[in-house]
Amino acid sequence: MSINVSLSDVANEPFISLKPGYDLREMPDAVMRQAGLNFRFVFEGDNLAVIPNLIRAGLGIGFVPAITWSTAMESFRRS
Structure with missing residues (x-):
């Protein structure tokens, strides 16, 4: 299933992330900065x-x- 959301929608939501320094954190941070938004x-x-x-x-x-x-969802289904 695919859902489209805007960056401003994401900026208004509580966000869970890795700490700064991880690629999975740095890439979204850069996109948000370019849009003038923050998590x-x-x-x-x-x-x-x-x-x-x-x-x-x-x-x-x-x-x-x-x-x-x-992997997380498979583990959830087994428990």
Whole structure:
């Protein structure tokens, strides 16, 4: 399933991310900066495995590699 959202929509949502210094954090930060927007961070961590769980719990939105999300969802279905 595919959903289109604008950068301004993303800027208004609670955002879950890795800490600065990780590519998965730096690339979206650069895109937002170019648009003159900022994320509203509610969690910044250094463990990518935690992020899908926080998103699934409804604590915010975030960017997660597809393989990480697939693994997290498979684990969720088994428990």
